[in-house]
Amino acid sequence: MGTASDPSTWVAQHGDALYRYALMKMRDPSQAEDMVQETFLAALKARERFSGESSEKTWLIGILKHKIIDHFRKHKREQNSDDIEALREQLEQQFDHSGHWREPLSHWQAPEQAYENREFWQVFSACIAHLPERLADLFILREIKGLSSNEICKLLDISTTNNMWVMLSRARMRLRNCLDSHWFNRDLDKQNQEAG
Template identity: 40%
Template sequence: MSSSCSVDPELWLDRYGDELYRYALSLLGKESDAEDAVQETFASAIRSRNSFSGNSSEKTWLFGILKHKVVDHFRRESRYLFVEGFDGEEVGPSDFLENGKWAHPPADWGDPDRCLENKDFWKVFDECLKRLSQGVSRVFLLKMVEEVPVEEICRELGISPENCGVRMHRARLGLRKCLETRWFSKEPEF
């Protein structure tokens, strides 16, 4: 029996709108992008509601559509990924010595494990992560937080393994610079 007759688009916004929006915002990080993704989700669901089989709940079905919209968003964004590093500064040959070592080595971070236990550190880390471009931060989150294999990241975002590596490199450099400036310095700038 098809459940398409029980699908009621007029109730979706009230029932699922807030949850869909919060989920999209957590992935996309920008309110307007999250709003667009939810709107696209509802529009797509309305167009395909007659094909809803009822094998999952209406909510699960809508979240599945939203996940595809988020992936589409990152694919579009990855086509326009800027080649600059954190805060518009590029990392180049002048940042390294002839032997390949840093011209300006990382600051002494003391005991980094203690930072991981500090709630204020995580606030600063989140702010630093938000300063990275979406394409760079998304690769970092997928690889380091969600522990998604590189092959799957590349498939999901429509990028090459080389591009994935470049984005991880930029994420690490950007986070290092931001954390050194805003957390490990004597007086944080936030």
């Protein structure tokens, strides 16, 4: 049996990791702080059951994940189908009437190199944040391991898994366009602006 460390050291030890995790998923700093606090208070009550099989941090992140799922369950976001509809129309513009690309996509040169660049991750999170809210939620919930498609559909009021796939496809295409114009081809953009 392992024992949890002194709870009065938790914030110093794990506060930043939990907060960043929560912030990635909630996207709202004050909500993320609330999640961290709830996690610590729940862990406090449950600390006798901490087995030490996993690290303390893994145990705490496990609790945080449940808190986040609960949060999504309780506060279903306002349905904003207008945004999603507008996005659909915008994305369809990229294809002609027979469903072919109107313009070829520009190639991304060695994209993984961007991982080393902190600025890239800022652009990346901004691109996710600019998705219509339900699409962003969908994207994020998919990355929480252990949630089935059915559960995700229930949490976000999506009627069928087929609809979920269609939504994910739009989210990815939007994200692709956003990264293209704000990262991989941003110089091109700048040049065009200067020329124009």
